Amino acid sequence: MDFDFDLYSRETAQNPWPAIKAMQEAGPVLRNVRTGAYMVTTDKLARNVLTDTTRFTIEGTAVTIRFGKEAFFGIDDKALHDKLRSIWMGAFTRPAMEAMRPMITQLADEMIDPVEEKLRAGETVDLEAELCRSLPAYVIAHMMGVPRSYRDDVVRWSDALGAASVLPANADKQTHPAWLAAYKARDEIGAYLAEAIAHRRKNPGGTDLISQIVHSSHNLPDEFIVSNSRQMLYAGNETTAKWLGHIVVALDERKDVRREVLADPKLMPQALEEVMRWRPVVMASVRLVKPGGTEIEGVRIPEGTTIMPVVGCANRDPARYENPEELDIHRKFQTNLGFGFGMHSCLGVTLARLEAQIVIERLLARIPDYEVAGDVIYNAFALRGPKVLPIAMH
Ligand code: HEM
Numbered sequence: 001m002d003f004d005f006d007l008y009s010r011e012t013a014q015n016p017w018p019a020i021k022a023m024q025e026a027g028p029v030l031r032n033v034r035t036g037a038y039m040v041t042t043d044k045l046a047r048n049v050l051t052d053t054t055r056f057t058i059e060g061t062a063v064t065i066r067f068g069k070e071a072f073f074g075i076d077d078k079a080l081h082d083k084l085r086s087i088w089m090g091a092f093t094r095p096a097m098e099a100m101r102p103m104i105t106q107l108a109d110e111m112i113d114p115v116e117e118k119l120r121a122g123e124t125v126d127l128e129a130e131l132c133r134s135l136p137a138y139v140i141a142h143m144m145g146v147p148r149s150y151r152d153d154v155v156r157w158s159d160a161l162g163a164a165s166v167l168p169a170n171a172d173k174q175t176h177p178a179w180l181a182a183y184k185a186r187d188e189i190g191a192y193l194a195e196a197i198a199h200r201r202k203n204p205g206g207t208d209l210i211s212q213i214v215h216s217s218h219n220l221p222d223e224f225i226v227s228n229s230r231q232m233l234y235a236g237n238e239t240t241a242k243w244l245g246h247i248v249v250a251l252d253e254r255k256d257v258r259r260e261v262l263a264d265p266k267l268m269p270q271a272l273e274e275v276m277r278w279r280p281v282v283m284a285s286v287r288l289v290k291p292g293g294t295e296i297e298g299v300r301i302p303e304g305t306t307i308m309p310v311v312g313c314a315n316r317d318p319a320r321y322e323n324p325e326e327l328d329i330h331r332k333f334q335t336n337l338g339f340g341f342g343m344h345s346c347l348g349v350t351l352a353r354l355e356a357q358i359v360i361e362r363l364l365a366r367i368p369d370y371e372v373a374g375d376v377i378y379n380a381f382a383l384r385g386p387k388v389l390p391i392a393m394h
Contacts, residue, residue, distance in 0.1 A: 003030035005039070008168050013378045016283065017325075020312045029299045035169060037306035038296070039284070043317040043337065045296065046309035049287055051342035053078070055294045056287040056307055058344060063286075065173070066161050066182060066234075068227030073235065073344060081343060084228055087216045088347065091143065091209055097350045104139055104355060108362045111135055116366050119393040124373045128389040131363075132244035136355055140236030140348075144229065145208025150192065154233055160185035162238045166380035169306065189233060193226045240352045242281040242385020243272075245376075247360055249386060250275045252372040254327055261329075262364055271329040272356050276315075276338035278327045283312040283384050285340065311337045369393060 003026050005019055006012055012019060023030060023041050030039045040046055049056050053076050058064075064074035072084035090096065111131050118125050134155055141151040164182035173179045193210070200206055200214045209232060213225050220228075251258040261267045289305045301307070315336045316324035322331065339346035346352070363370070373392035378384055 001027045001030055002033045003039070004034060005030075005032050006034060007032070007381050008166075013380045013384065016312060016381055016384070020310070020316065021325075023310065024313050024316070024318075029297050031299075035306070037169070037308055038299070038301055039308045039310045039313075040296065041310050041313035041317075043314040043320045046285075046311065046314040046337055047341050048296075049307055049309045050285065050337075050340065050344070053343070055290055057290050058287055060288055061286045061306075062165055066164060066186060067231040068186075068223065070224040070227035071231040072228060073231050078343060083218060084220075084224070085347060087213050087218070087228075088209055088232070091212065092347055092350055094350055097354045100139070100143075100351075101354065101358065103142065104135075104358045105362065107135060107138060108359050112362055112366055119367060119370070119391070122392075124390045124392045126388055127248060127391045128241070128245050128386050131359070132248070132386075132389065133241045135359060136240035136244070136352075137237035139351070139355060140233060143209050143236075144233060145196070145206060145210050146192075146233070153188070153192070154237065157185040157189050158234045158238045161234050162383060166382045186230065189230045190226050193229050194222070196229075197222055197225055235346075236348050236351070238383065239281050240348075240355055242379075242383065243276065243352065243356055244359055245386035245389050246279045246281065247272060247275050247356060248363070248370075248389060248391070249372060249376055250279065250327060251360075251364075252370070252391075257327065257329055258364070258368075262368055265361065267329060268357055268361065269353065270333065272353065272360070273333070273336070274327060274329045274331065277321070277336035278315070279384075280311045280315050280336070280338040281383060281385050282338065282340070284308040284310045284382050286382075309337070367393060 003023060005023065023039065028040060028042045028045055030041065032039060040049055057076050058074055059076050067073060072081045075081045115125050115127065115130050137155045137158060138151050141154045146154060160181040163178045167176060167178055171179065196210050197214055200211050204215055210229055213220065213228060257271060261271050285308065287307045289301050289303050289307060291303045293300065293302045315338065318324050320334060339349045370391045371394050372390065374390035376386045377388040379387040
C-alpha cells in the first residue's frame with residue numbers, strides 16, 4: 001500500500017508519533033511514495049527483515065559508506081562478521097562493564113558539577129550540550145585508548161557522520177555539504193587511527209580496544225582495523241547521547257515515574273528500557289532487498305529496494321504491547337527493538353545501559369527537581385533524540 005511519509009521534515013523530527021500511528025493503521029507493509037522505500041510496521045515483520053539475511057542485506061547501505069566496507073556493522077557474511085565482532089566481545093561483557101562503573105561515575109559527577117552550579121545560580125542549562133552529548137563519547141574514547149586531547153574531536157567527527165546518516169537518500173553524495181563533512185570526518189578519523197595503529201604495532205602490551213584489534217590473533221590488515229575502529233568510535237556515542245536526552249525528557253513529562261525511581265532505584269533499569277521502547281533512538285533501520293527480489297505479506301518488492309523496519313512502529317505494536325502508547329515502567333518485560341535484533345544487534349548495549357543508569361542516577365541524586373525549561377528540539381527522524389534540551393531548577 002502506498003503511504004506518504006515525509007521522513008525528513010522538521011515536523012516529523014519534532015513529533016513523529018501521529019505519523020507512526022497513521023503508518024500502523026495503514027498496514028504492515030507500506031511503500032513510501034516520496035522515496036520508493038518500503039516500510040514494515042509490525043514487530044514481527046521488523047524482526048524478520050533484521051534476521052533474514054538470505055533476502056535482505058545491510059551491505060551497500062549508508063553504514064558501509066560512512067565506516068568503510070570492512071566494518072562488521074556492514075558485513076552480511078556471518079563467519080567474517082562474527083570473527084570481527086568477537087575481537088571486542090570480551091570488552092563489553094557485564095563484568096568488564098562493571099569494572100568501568102567508577103570511571104563513568106566520576107566522569108558523570110565531574111560533568112554535572114558545573115551544570116549543578118549554573119542551575120543553583122538560577123541559570124537555564126542545555127543538558128544535551130553540557131552532559132548528554134559528550135559523556136558517552138568520552139567513555140568510548142577512553143575505552144579505545146584515545147587521549148583526552150582528542151576526545152572533543154570524537155564528538156565533532158561523530159556529529160558529522162551522524163548528520164549524513166539522516167540525510168534524504170537522494171541527497172547527492174558527491175556534493176551535499178553534510179556528505180562532504182562526513183567524508184572529511186571519516187578521513188580525519190582514518191588519519192588519527194593510522195597513527196594510533198602504527199604506535200600500537202611498535203608498542204604492544206596495551207589493553208585498550210585499538211590495541212586489542214591491532215594485536216588480535218586474526219592479524220588483520222590496517223584497512224580492517226581502521227574501518228572497525230571508526231565504526232566503534234561513532235556507534236559508541238551518538239546513540240547513547242540521544243537516549244540520555246529522551247530519558248531526561250520522559251522523567252520530566254512523567255514526574256510520577258521520576259518520584260518512583262527516586263524512591264526505589266531498583267526500578268531504574270526497567271524504567272530506562274521502557275523509555276527505549278516508547279521513544280527509541282533508532283526509529284528505523286535500513287536494509288536492501290537482495291538479488292531476485294522478495295515478497296512480504298503478499299507484496300512483491302524488487303531487488304535493490306530499500307526496506308525500513310520502522311522501530312518506532314514496531315515498539316508500539318499493539319499485538320505485542322498492551323496500551324503501547326503509554327509509558328508504563330511496570331509492564332511485563334519483553335525485549336523491544338531499540339537495540340536492534342539478529343546478527344547486527346547492538347554490541348554496546350551493556351555499556352549504553354550502564355552509562356544511562358549512572359548518568360540518570362547521579363543527575364537525580366544531585367538535581368532531583370530539574371524541569372525542562374523551554375523547547376526541546378529534536379534532530380531528525382531516523383536517529384532521533386533531543387539536540388537542544390534546556391533544563392532549570394525550580
Ligand atoms: C542507547 C544507545 C544505543 C542504541 C540505541 C544503539 C542501537 C543500535 C542498533 C539499533 C543497532 C543495530 C542497527 C541495525 O541492525 O541496523 C546497533 C548496532 C551496533 N551498535 Fe549500538 N546502540 C547504542 C549504543 C552503542 C554503544 C555504546 C556501542 C559501543 C560502544 C554500540 C556499538 C554498536 C555496534 C558496533 C553495532 C553493530 C553490531 C553488529 O553489526 O554486529 N552501540 N546499535
